[in-house]
Amino acid sequence: MTSKSTIDCSAVATWLAEFSGISTGIIGHHTLQRAVGERLEGTGLDDITAYLELLLSSPQEQQNLVELVVVPETWFFRDRQPFVHLRAHISALIAEGLPTQPLRLLSAPCASGEEPYSLAMTLLDMGLPTDCFRIDAIDICRQSIRKARQAVYGKHSFRGVSEAEKTQNFQVTPQGLALNPAIRQTVHFKCANLMRCLVENGSTYDVIFCRNLLIYLEDAASQHLLETFASLMRPGALLIVGSAETGKVPPSLFQPIRESFVFGFLRREEPSSLPPAAASSTDAATDALTDSAPASPRRRERPARPPALETGASRRRALRAAAPANAVARTAGRTRSSGEPATGRELDECRQELERNPYCDATYLRLAQLLEQGNQTDAAIDCLQRCLYLQPNSRQALEAVIALTKQAGQMERSRQFQGRLARLLP
Ligand SMILES: C[S@@+](CC[C@H](N)C(=O)[O-])C[C@H]1O[C@@H](n2cnc3c(N)ncnc32)[C@H](O)[C@@H]1O
Incomplete structure (x- = not known):
C-alpha cells in the first residue's frame, strides 16, 4: 500500500x-x-x-x-462594515423608488449560512418586507448547506455579534442558538459548484457577496467567476469581496468603492450603454437626465452609474465646477437668482463633463443646480438621485433633494431622504 x-x-x-x-x-x-x-x-x-x-x-x-x-470558516456579520455599507446601498435604491420586483441578493459561497442570514437580518432590520427581496445562497459543500438549512449555531458563529442581536434573532435550544424561522425562510440555499452552476442560473442580482473564496482559487478561476458575476449584475449593482481579494477584481468590470473596510465594488456600465448625457445637444443631455418615469423594474434596468470616487483631473474639474457647494441653491447659497434660466453654455459644459467622466456625482449636482434655476424641479430631483446613487453619503445632495422634493409636494419621498440624512455620521 x-x-x-x-x-x-x-x-x-x-x-x-x-x-x-x-x-x-x-x-x-x-x-x-x-x-x-x-x-x-x-x-x-x-x-x-x-x-x-x-x-x-x-x-x-x-x-x-x-x-x-474546502475551508468552511464563517461567522455572522463577518467584518461588519460590508453590512453597514449594504444598508446605505439599499437605502439609496429605496430612495430611488423600489421596483415592483424583489431585490435579488446572492451570497456565494455561503458556507454554513451565517453570511446570507446576516444579509437577511440587515434588510429586515431596515424594515424591508420579506416579499421585497430574495436571497440566494450557494456553496459547494454539502455538509455546510445542510447546516445552513438547519440554522442552529454554536458560539463560533457569533464572533462580533452583540447580545441584543442574538436575543432579537435567535432562540436558545439545547443544540445551540436557532435562527428565527421568519429570517430563515428568506434565504434559498443551493449546494452547487460556482464554477458551473451560475450560467444556467440566469438571475440578475442587485447585490453579490463573494467573500473569502477567491483567495483559494487559481487566478483563471477567479477571473472566470468574477466575469460570470458581472454578467449577472445590473450596472451599479454591488459586489463585496473579502479583505484580501480586492486585487482580483477586474477594474474594467467593477468600480471600487473607496470606503474603508467595505471591500466593495459597483458593476460598471457596458461602454456601449454609457449615460445618455454624452448625447450631442444640450436638449438631448437635459432630456436624458430628466427621465421622470415612475419607479418600476424597467426603470431599474436602465443603466445606473458606479460611484464617482475616482481621482484625476476630470473629477477635480467637476468638483470645482460644483463650487460653491450648490446643493441646489437653498443648502449653500445661490450663485444667481432663482428662476434665472441656466445658459446653454453652462448646460453644455455639464454635458461635456459627463461625456468625459460619466460617473461624476459632482457634475450631476451641478446639473441639478442649473435645472433648478431653470425651474425644472423634477429634472433636478432626478439628477440629485443619480448623484446619490453614485455617492450615497453626499450630505449636499441629500439636503438639496430634501428641499426640492418638499417644494414639489413629495412629502413622503422627502421624509425618506430626511431619514437617510439623519443616519449619516456627523
Ligand atoms: C471561507 S468560506 C467563506 C464563507 C463566507 N463567504 C464568508 O466569507 O464568511 C469558503 C467557502 O467556499 C466554498 N467553496 C469553495 N470552492 C467552491 C466552489 N467552486 N463553488 C462553491 N463554493 C465553493 C467552500 O465550501 C467554503 O464553504
Whole structure:
C-alpha cells in the first residue's frame, strides 16, 4: 500500500483546479494528500491510479473529496462594515423608488449560512418586507448547506455579534442558538459548484457577496467567476469581496468603492450603454437626465452609474465646477437668482463633463443646480438621485433633494431622504 505521505497527488490537483477552481498551491499539498489518503481508506482503494479513475467517473466521489479540502470558516456579520455599507446601498435604491420586483441578493459561497442570514437580518432590520427581496445562497459543500438549512449555531458563529442581536434573532435550544424561522425562510440555499452552476442560473442580482473564496482559487478561476458575476449584475449593482481579494477584481468590470473596510465594488456600465448625457445637444443631455418615469423594474434596468470616487483631473474639474457647494441653491447659497434660466453654455459644459467622466456625482449636482434655476424641479430631483446613487453619503445632495422634493409636494419621498440624512455620521 502507498504511504499517505508519498501519494503523488498531482493529477488530483489538476482535476481539483479544473473542477472547482481550488488551487492546491494555496490550500497546501499536505491538505490534498491528507484528503486523498482519507478517500483511499474510505473507498478501500490502495492505488492512486485506480482512485483517479473513480474520481473522474463518480460525481459522488468528487463531492466526497471536495468536502475534505474546502475551508468552511464563517461567522455572522463577518467584518461588519460590508453590512453597514449594504444598508446605505439599499437605502439609496429605496430612495430611488423600489421596483415592483424583489431585490435579488446572492451570497456565494455561503458556507454554513451565517453570511446570507446576516444579509437577511440587515434588510429586515431596515424594515424591508420579506416579499421585497430574495436571497440566494450557494456553496459547494454539502455538509455546510445542510447546516445552513438547519440554522442552529454554536458560539463560533457569533464572533462580533452583540447580545441584543442574538436575543432579537435567535432562540436558545439545547443544540445551540436557532435562527428565527421568519429570517430563515428568506434565504434559498443551493449546494452547487460556482464554477458551473451560475450560467444556467440566469438571475440578475442587485447585490453579490463573494467573500473569502477567491483567495483559494487559481487566478483563471477567479477571473472566470468574477466575469460570470458581472454578467449577472445590473450596472451599479454591488459586489463585496473579502479583505484580501480586492486585487482580483477586474477594474474594467467593477468600480471600487473607496470606503474603508467595505471591500466593495459597483458593476460598471457596458461602454456601449454609457449615460445618455454624452448625447450631442444640450436638449438631448437635459432630456436624458430628466427621465421622470415612475419607479418600476424597467426603470431599474436602465443603466445606473458606479460611484464617482475616482481621482484625476476630470473629477477635480467637476468638483470645482460644483463650487460653491450648490446643493441646489437653498443648502449653500445661490450663485444667481432663482428662476434665472441656466445658459446653454453652462448646460453644455455639464454635458461635456459627463461625456468625459460619466460617473461624476459632482457634475450631476451641478446639473441639478442649473435645472433648478431653470425651474425644472423634477429634472433636478432626478439628477440629485443619480448623484446619490453614485455617492450615497453626499450630505449636499441629500439636503438639496430634501428641499426640492418638499417644494414639489413629495412629502413622503422627502421624509425618506430626511431619514437617510439623519443616519449619516456627523
Ligand atoms: C471561507 S468560506 C467563506 C464563507 C463566507 N463567504 C464568508 O466569507 O464568511 C469558503 C467557502 O467556499 C466554498 N467553496 C469553495 N470552492 C467552491 C466552489 N467552486 N463553488 C462553491 N463554493 C465553493 C467552500 O465550501 C467554503 O464553504
